[in-house]
Amino acid sequence: MKIVVGLKQVPETTNVKINEKTKNIDRRGVSGVINKYDRNALQTALDIRDVVGGTVIAMSMGPNDFAVSLQEALSLGADEAVLLSDRAFGGADTLATGYVLAEAIKKIGGVDLVIMGQQSVDADTGQMGPIVAEMLGISQVTYADEIQPKSDNELRIKRYDDNIEQEIIAKTPLMLTTTGNAGKPEYVNVVEIKNSFEKPLTTWTSKDMPVDSNRLGQSGSPTVVRRIMSPEPKERAGKMLSTDATKAAEELAGILHEENLLAEED
Amino acid sequence: MDQLKTREEILLRMVKSFTENEVAPFDSEIDQTRSYVNNLLEKVHDAGFYSLVTPEEYGGAGFDGRTSAKVLNILAKGNASIAVTLEGHYKSVEQIVKYGNDKLKAKYLPQSADRIIAFPMTEPTGGSNPMGINSHAEKHGDSWIINGDKIMITNGGLAEIYCAMVKTAPTELSFFVVDQDMDGFEFGKQEKFLGLTGCPIGEILMDNIEVDEYHLLGKVGMGPEIGNSAHDDARVLMGAVLTGIMEHQLDIVSEYATQRKAMDTPIIELQTIQRKVADMTIAKETTKLLYQQAAIMKDSGQDYEQEAAMAKAHGSRAAVKSGDDALQILGGYGYSLEYPVEHLIRDARAMELAEGSVEKMRTEIALIEAKSRV
Amino acid sequence: MTDIRENWIFAEKSINKINSATFQLITKMKSISEIPVTVVLLESQADSFENEIKQYGPDKILTVKDDELDKADDVSVASALSGLIDKFGTPISFIFAATTFGRSVAPRLQAKLLTGLTADCLDLSFEDDLLVQTKPSYGDNIMCEIVIPDFKPQMATVRPNIFKAEKVFDDTTKIVEINDLNWDKDANIQITTHVLPAKTDENLATADRIVALGRGGKQDLNNANELANKINATVGVTRPLTDMDEFDQSQQIGQSGETVAPDLLINLGVSGSVQFTAGIENANTIVSVNTDKHAPIFKQSDYCFNGSSEDFLKALNKVL
Numbered sequence: 036m037k038i039v040v041g042l043k044q045v046p047e048t049t050n051v052k053i054n055e056k057t058k059n060i061d062r063r064g065v066s067g068v069i070n071k072y073d074r075n076a077l078q079t080a081l082d083i084r085d086v087v088g089g090t091v092i093a094m095s096m097g098p099n100d101f102a103v104s105l106q107e108a109l110s111l112g113a114d115e116a117v118l119l120s121d122r123a124f125g126g127a128d129t130l131a132t133g134y135v136l137a138e139a140i141k142k143i144g145g146v147d148l149v150i151m152g153q154q155s156v157d158a159d160t161g162q163m164g165p166i167v168a169e170m171l172g173i174s175q176v177t178y179a180d181e182i183q184p185k186s187d188n189e190l191r192i193k194r195y196d197d198n199i200e201q202e203i204i205a206k207t208p209l210m211l212t213t214t215g216n217a218g219k220p221e222y223v224n225v226v227e228i229k230n231s232f233e234k235p236l237t238t239w240t241s242k243d244m245p246v247d248s249n250r251l252g253q254s255g256s257p258t259v260v261r262r263i264m265s266p267e268p269k270e271r272a273g274k275m276l277s278t279d280a281t282k283a284a285e286e287l288a289g290i291l292h293e294e295n296l297l298a299e300e301d
Numbered sequence: 302m303d304q305l306k307t308r309e310e311i312l313l314r315m316v317k318s319f320t321e322n323e324v325a326p327f328d329s330e331i332d333q334t335r336s337y338v339n340n341l342l343e344k345v346h347d348a349g350f351y352s353l354v355t356p357e358e359y360g361g362a363g364f365d366g367r368t369s370a371k372v373l374n375i376l377a378k379g380n381a382s383i384a385v386t387l388e389g390h391y392k393s394v395e396q397i398v399k400y401g402n403d404k405l406k407a408k409y410l411p412q413s414a415d416r417i418i419a420f421p422m423t424e425p426t427g428g429s430n431p432m433g434i435n436s437h438a439e440k441h442g443d444s445w446i447i448n449g450d451k452i453m454i455t456n457g458g459l460a461e462i463y464c465a466m467v468k469t470a471p472t473e474l475s476f477f478v479v480d481q482d483m484d485g486f487e488f489g490k491q492e493k494f495l496g497l498t499g500c501p502i503g504e505i506l507m508d509n510i511e512v513d514e515y516h517l518l519g520k521v522g523m524g525p526e527i528g529n530s531a532h533d534d535a536r537v538l539m540g541a542v543l544t545g546i547m548e549h550q551l552d553i554v555s556e557y558a559t560q561r562k563a564m565d566t567p568i569i570e571l572q573t574i575q576r577k578v579a580d581m582t583i584a585k586e587t588t589k590l591l592y593q594q595a596a597i598m599k600d601s602g603q604d605y606e607q608e609a610a611m612a613k614a615h616g617s618r619a620a621v622k623s624g625d626d627a628l629q630i631l632g633g634y635g636y637s638l639e640y641p642v643e644h645l646i647r648d649a650r651a652m653e654l655a656e657g658s659v660e661k662m663r664t665e666i667a668l669i670e671a672k673s674r675v
Numbered sequence: 676m677t678d679i680r681e682n683w684i685f686a687e688k689s690i691n692k693i694n695s696a697t698f699q700l701i702t703k704m705k706s707i708s709e710i711p712v713t714v715v716l717l718e719s720q721a722d723s724f725e726n727e728i729k730q731y732g733p734d735k736i737l738t739v740k741d742d743e744l745d746k747a748d749d750v751s752v753a754s755a756l757s758g759l760i761d762k763f764g765t766p767i768s769f770i771f772a773a774t775t776f777g778r779s780v781a782p783r784l785q786a787k788l789l790t791g792l793t794a795d796c797l798d799l800s801f802e803d804d805l806l807v808q809t810k811p812s813y814g815d816n817i818m819c820e821i822v823i824p825d826f827k828p829q830m831a832t833v834r835p836n837i838f839k840a841e842k843v844f845d846d847t848t849k850i851v852e853i854n855d856l857n858w859d860k861d862a863n864i865q866i867t868t869h870v871l872p873a874k875t876d877e878n879l880a881t882a883d884r885i886v887a888l889g890r891g892g893k894q895d896l897n898n899a900n901e902l903a904n905k906i907n908a909t910v911g912v913t914r915p916l917t918d919m920d921e922f923d924q925s926q927q928i929g930q931s932g933e934t935v936a937p938d939l940l941i942n943l944g945v946s947g948s949v950q951f952t953a954g955i956e957n958a959n960t961i962v963s964v965n966t967d968k969h970a971p972i973f974k975q976s977d978y979c980f981n982g983s984s985e986d987f988l989k990a991l992n993k994v995l
C-alpha cells in the first residue's frame with residue numbers, strides 16, 4: 036500500500052497566552068513537536084505497512100523548520116517525506132491548506148491510503164481529513180480507534196460515534212483520521228535518528244504542483260480570524276441558597292433543571 | 302537543514318516526551334520502592350539511551366558532551382536516579398573510547414548498547430585517596446590476574462561490565478575492563494543510600510580474574526589520569542542532573558506558590574516567598590550555565606577540569622539549598638513523604654559526595670585557578 | 676446557484692431520537708437573527724422526527740425521507756446535503772453540532788461547496804448577515820473570533836450543551852418533504868453498528884456529573900450515593916478520604932488526583948484546599964455544601980448551601 040501521513044508541527048505546549056502588547060499569541064521559548072494525534076496516524080501507517088508491505092510517505096505543509104518533524108517521522112520509520120513550503124501557502128485556513136495537501140497527494144500518485152490525526156492540538160479544527168478526502172474524491176472514516184488491514188485493499192476499522200460502536204469495512208482509496216487510541220506511538224530510537232538522513236526528504240513549492248494561485252494562502256481562505264482573545268476567567272458567583280435545607284434543595288433542583296444540567300447526553 | 306542541529310532537536314523532543322510519560326509519573330514510586338518500576342530500564346534501553354555517546358562506528362549515536370548533558374538534565378527533571386544511572390554508563394563508555402585499544406573498543410563498545418558499564422574506584426581503604434586501594438593485578442605471561450573488592454559502585458550489581466582501578470605495582474595505578482561473565486567475578490552486597498534510591502549502588506568481588514593484555518585501559522600506570530578524566534566527564538553530567546533536580550523543585554514550588562493563598566493573596570506575591578524562588582532560580586541557572594560551559598569546552602577540546610568541578614561543587618550545594626527552600630515554601634506538604642520535595646533534597650545531597658567530595662573539588666578549583674594566575 | 680435568506684441547521688440523530696444539540700442550535704439561531712431558520716432532517720420513511728423538532732419553532736423543516744440516508748456514512752450525507760443546496764439554493768449559514776458526526780460531515784460538505792467552516796464554536800452572533808463565530812484553540816487557552824465575509828453558506832460546528840434549548844408553543848413550522856433527492860452513495864464503506872449500553876463509565880476525568888465528598892461529608896456516603904444514582908453522577912473524594920476503606924486513589928480529585936471537568940459538580944463537606952480546587956477549575960457548574968460559612972470552597976462555587984450536608988442531601992433526594 037502507498038500510504039501518505041499528514042503531519043502538523045505544533046507548539047509543545049498548548050498552555051499559551053496572548054501577549055498584551057502585540058495582541059498575538061506569545062510563543063516565546065515554545066518549541067515544536069509533531070501533533071500528538073498525528074503520531075497515532077503515523078504509527079497506524081507504519082503498522083499497516085509492516086503487515087501488507089508498501090511505502091509510508093510523511094507529508095507536512097508549513098515553514099522550513101517543519102522539516103524537523105518530517106525528519107522525526109523518518110526516524111520513526113517513514114520511508115519518504117515531503118515538505119510543502121512556499122510563502123504563497125502562508126496564512127492558509129483549512130480549505131486552502133487542504134487544497135495544497137490534496138494537490139501534493141495527487142502529484143505523488145497512486146496513493147491508497149491517507150492518514151491524519153483527528154485534529155491538531157493548536158487549531159483544534161479536525162477539518163483537514165474530510166476536506167482532503169473530498170478534494171481527492173475518496174471515502175473517509177474519521178476518528179478511527181482501531182485499524183487492521185483486512186486485505187491488500189481493505190481495512191477493518193473500529194470507531195465510536197458517541198455511544199454507538201461502529202465496525203467498518205472500508206475499501207481503498209481511503210482517508211482515515213485517527214484518535215489517540217489508534218496505533219501505539221513508539222519513541223524515536225536514539226540511534227535511528229542519524230540513519231533517517233539517508234532517506235529522501237523533498238520540499239515542494241507552488242511551482243512543483245499544478246495549483247491555482249487564487250486558492251492558495253490567505254487569498255484562498257474563506258475564513259478570517261478577526262480577533263484573538265484570552266478566555267474569560269471563570270468567575271464563580273458563590274450565590275447563597277436559602278438557609279433552610281428543604282427550600283435550598285428546591286431552589287437548586289429548579290436551577291439544575293433550568294440550566295439543563297440533569298439532561299442525559301446523547 | 303543543519304543536520305547536527307536537527308539530530309539534536311529530534312533527540313531532545315523524544316527525551317522530553319519520554320521523561321513526561323515514562324519517568325516523571327513514577328518519580329516518587331522509584332524513590333520509595335528503590336527500584337526502576339514500570340519496566341523503566343527496559344524502556345530506556347529500547348529507546349536506545351545506552352548508545353547515546355557511543356561512537357557511530359561502534360553502532361552508537363555518537364552525540365557530543367553538550368547534547369548528552371542536556372539529555373540528562375531533562376531526564377533528571379523527571380527522576381534523578383535514572384539520570385545518574387546513565388551518567389555512570391556514559392562516563393565509562395567515554396573512558397573506553399578515550400583510552401581503550403582497538404581490540405578492547407571492538408569488544409565492549411558495541412555491547413554498550415545493551416549492557417551498562419560501570420567505573421569502580423572506591424574500596425574500603427581508599428576512594429578520594431586512590432593509593433589506599435588494595436586491588437591489584439599481576440602480569441602472568443600475556444595476561445593479567447586481578448584480585449580485590451570494589452565498593453559503592455554506581456550501578457554496581459546492575460552494570461555488567463566494569464572498568465576497575467587496581468594497583469599494578471605498589472605505587473602504580475591502572476584500569477582493567479572486566480565483565481560479569483568472567484570466572485572469578487562476583488557481585489557483593491547492595492548499599493542502602495539516603496538519596497538517588499533508584500540507582501543501585503553495590504560491590505563487586507574479583508577473585509583471580511584472568512584477562513588478556515588488551516583489557517588494560519590505556520597503559521600501565523595511567524590510572525590517575527584515567528580516573529581524573531572519568532571524574533571530569535561525570536561532573537559535567539552531574540551538573541546537568543543537578544540542574545534537572547532544581548527545575549523539578551521550581552516546577553513544584555511555582556505551582557504551589559501561585560495557587561496557595563494566604564489572606565486571599567497567592568503566596569507568590571509575598572516577598573519572603575519571592576526571595577526564595579528567586580534564589581532557587583539563580584541557583585538553577587548558574588548551575589546550568591556552568592555545566593553547559595564545561596560541556597562546550599569539552600567538545601571543543603579545551604581543558605574543562607575546573608569548569609566540570611565548579612558545575613558539580615556549585616550545583617550540588619545549590620540544589621540541596623534550593624530543595625530546603627522548596628520544602629520551607631510548601632510547609633507541611635514539603636515535609637510530607639507524599640510530596641516529592643523531600644526526596645529531591647536527598648537526591649541532591651548524594652552529589653556532594655559522589656565523584657569526589659565538594660571539599661576535594663574546591664582544592665582542585667583553587668589550585669587550577671591560582672596556578673593559572675602566577 | 677441562487678442565494679436564499681435562510682439559516683440552516685442540520686438535525687442530528689442519535690439512536691432513535693434527535694440529538695438535543697439540534698434543539699439548542701434552533702433556539703440559539705432564532706435568538707441571534709431575524710433570518711428564517713430551516714432545519715434539515717434526513718430520516719427513514721417510517722420516522723417522523725419533524726414533530727419533535729417543530730416544538731422548538733424553526734420556520735421550516737426540510738425532511739428528506741430516504742431509508743438509505745437514515746444511517747448513512749459521511750460521504751453519502753455530505754452528498755445529499757449538497758444536493759439539497761442545489762435544489763433549494765445556498766443559505767446564509769449552515770450549522771452543525773460539533774459531534775463526531777457533525778465534525779466529520781461538515782468539513783466534507785465545506786470542501787464540496789468551497790466555503791469557510793469554523794469548527795467547535797462556543798458562541799455565535801450576527802452582524803447583519805455576517806455570522807461571527809467564536810472558537811477556542813490551543814486546548815481552550817485562546818479564543819478566536821472568526822468570520823467568513825465573502826463565501827456562503829457560512830458554516831460552523833457548535834459544541835453541544837453550550838446553549839439552552841427552549842420549546843415554543845406556536846405551531847407555524849412549515850414542513851417540506853422531499854422524496855426525490857439525488858445523492859451519491861459511497862459503496863466503499865460498510866458500517867455495522869452496535870449500540871453500547873448507556874455510560875457505565877466510572878471514570879472521574881470524563882464524568883458529566885460528579886458528587887464529591889470531603890472530610891465534612893464522609894458520614895453521608897449513603898445519601899450521597901443515592902443522589903449520585905438519581906442524577907447519574909460519579910462519586911469523587913478529597914485526598915484525606917482515600918484512606919477510608921470505601922474509597923481508593925482513583926476516586927481522588929485534585930492536584931495529586933484527577934482533574935475533572937463535569938457539567939455539574941456537587942461538593943459535600945469539602946473545605947476547598949488548593950490541592951482540591953486545582954482539579955475542579957474546568958467544572959461547568961459547582962454547587963457546594965458546607966457547615967462553615969467561611970469555607971474557601973464557597974468562593975470557587977456557583978451555588979452554596981451553608982448548613983448540614985445530611986439535611987441538604989435528604990431534601991435534594993426528595994425533590995429530584
